[in-house]
Amino acid sequence: MENFSFYAPTYFAFGKDAENQCGQLVKRFGGSNVLIHFGGGSVIKSGLLDRVKKSLAAENIAYTELGGVKPNPRSGLVYEGIKLCREKKIDFILAVGGGSTIDSSKAIAAGAVYDGDFWDYYEGKPVEKALPIGTVLTIAAAGSEGSPDSVITKEDGMIKRGASGEAYRPKFSVLNPALTQTLPAYQTACGITDIIAHLYERYLTNTKNVEVTDRMIEALILAMVNEAPKVMANPNDYDARANIMWGGMMAHNNSCGVGRSQDWTSHNVEHELSALYDCAHGAGLAVAMPAVFTYTLQHDVMRFAKIAVRVWGCQMDFDNPERTAKAGIEALRNFLVSIGMPKNFAELGAKEADIEKLAHTCCYGNGNTSGKISGFTTLEQKDVEAIYRLML
Numbered sequence: 001m002e003n004f005s006f007y008a009p010t011y012f013a014f015g016k017d018a019e020n021q022c023g024q025l026v027k028r029f030g031g032s033n034v035l036i037h038f039g040g041g042s043v044i045k046s047g048l049l050d051r052v053k054k055s056l057a058a059e060n061i062a063y064t065e066l067g068g069v070k071p072n073p074r075s076g077l078v079y080e081g082i083k084l085c086r087e088k089k090i091d092f093i094l095a096v097g098g099g100s101t102i103d104s105s106k107a108i109a110a111g112a113v114y115d116g117d118f119w120d121y122y123e124g125k126p127v128e129k130a131l132p133i134g135t136v137l138t139i140a141a142a143g144s145e146g147s148p149d150s151v152i153t154k155e156d157g158m159i160k161r162g163a164s165g166e167a168y169r170p171k172f173s174v175l176n177p178a179l180t181q182t183l184p185a186y187q188t189a190c191g192i193t194d195i196i197a198h199l200y201e202r203y204l205t206n207t208k209n210v211e212v213t214d215r216m217i218e219a220l221i222l223a224m225v226n227e228a229p230k231v232m233a234n235p236n237d238y239d240a241r242a243n244i245m246w247g248g249m250m251a252h253n254n255s256c257g258v259g260r261s262q263d264w265t266s267h268n269v270e271h272e273l274s275a276l277y278d279c280a281h282g283a284g285l286a287v288a289m290p291a292v293f294t295y296t297l298q299h300d301v302m303r304f305a306k307i308a309v310r311v312w313g314c315q316m317d318f319d320n321p322e323r324t325a326k327a328g329i330e331a332l333r334n335f336l337v338s339i340g341m342p343k344n345f346a347e348l349g350a351k352e353a354d355i356e357k358l359a360h361t362c363c364y365g366n367g368n369t370s371g372k373i374s375g376f377t378t379l380e381q382k383d384v385e386a387i388y389r390l391m392l
């Protein structure tokens with residue numbers, strides 16, 4: 001295991017009606033003048049926004065509202081939010097929604113206290129300062145409620161990039177599983193796929209002897225595979241929703257990723273797809289993961305065989321471990337299809353003619369002059385093109 005430090009000080013308020021604690025929580029973490037940021041309207045329709053505002057009003061906390069975050073959040077609204085924060089002297093940002101709303105809030109939080117262009121952070125500048133953020137999560141997926149990361153799409157060129165820094169980690173996150181019961185089935189499945197991807201990206205490591213985190217990852221994937229059919233069959237299954245929600249947080253606050261190298265190839269490959277075609281991140285991952293894993297299998301056949309046996313219940317073929325490894329990838333693909341995820345380029349709305357462009361942006365975008373992406377393996381543009389071809 002490698003040396004590491006781990007400090008993830010987000011306060012979680014978990015359970016039914018937890019959103020009614022918002023006012024007290026904002027106060028506890030020093031907010032008195034809040035920007036409430038939200039998406040395309042689901043939180044208005046469900047009545048959640050009203051409950052959050054009531055909770056703030058009960059503590060005499062002033063607030064300004066900014067809605068309209070789109071999935072794959074855009075830089076345009078971030079600039080608007082930054083301007084609003086300065087005009088209104090906002091001292092706390094409350095994200096009410098999914099990963100897109102939380103990521104947009106994080107970008108606004110950093111941009112509001114920075115003289116330069118917030119996009120600098122998405123070109124590699126470390127995020128060292130930001131307004132404090134709280135979240136009320138409405139979809140178990142991105143894990144942004146407990147992560148120091150944010151992913152934004154710049155309209156100019158439709159470039160999707162991530163930024164990271166401790167200043168981005170939410171001070172508190174409200175996790176009420178009942179809030180996810182209004183999700184369309186497709187979004188629920190996209191979220192579960194993203195959670196599983198966050199676990200696989202950590203499982204694919206070159207670090208030896210990391211049995212504790214290996215076992216944590218395996219357990220979390222197994223739990224997702226067990227709970228997913230329950231929520232697909234019954235969207236109001238509170239306990240299944242609760243397990244998925246906490247699993248989504250655990251999958252990405254890095255408690256399962258410490259002390260080991262990580263992959264992130266599937267995410268790199270996927271981000272180009274959701275940037276160009278505006279597909280859901282989870283849907284893009286459902287198509288990307290089996291292709292990436294098939295292409296990189298030879299790098300460490302036994303690692304893929306191990307997850308095939310321990311998670312997917314495949315029989316270990318000691319004479320031909322590659323067969324076991326491939327059976328595990330097939331089992332993952334079948335599971336994703338069973339919950340309604342797409343399996344190829346066409347179902348995503350992606351085009352074969354764009355493959356060269358997608359692979360080029362993936363390897364050279366954002367000032368990357370090496371032309372390579374590194375994680376579990378190191379890949380060049382020709383490799384990434386081959387991966388996109390496997391998705392056809």
Ligand code: NZQ
Pocket residue numbers: 038039040041042043069070071072073097098099100101103138139140141142143144147148149150151179180181182183184187190191194252267281282
């Ligand atoms: O906008 P509204 O009307 O709220 O509708 C949303 C949106 O259309 C809807 N929704 C959310 N909660 C709902 C609901 N509809 C009904 N009832 C509810 N309770 O679901 C749609 C998707 O929302 P979004 O916030 O986009 O989903 P998600 O949480 O999957 O976030 C995706 C974004 O997160 C990024 C992705 O790249 C993508 O841009 N990621 C962020 C990460 C991070 N910050 O750590 C890591 C991830 O790997 C990921 O890259």
Ligand code: ZN
Pocket residue numbers: 142194197198267281
């Ligand atoms: Zn993800």
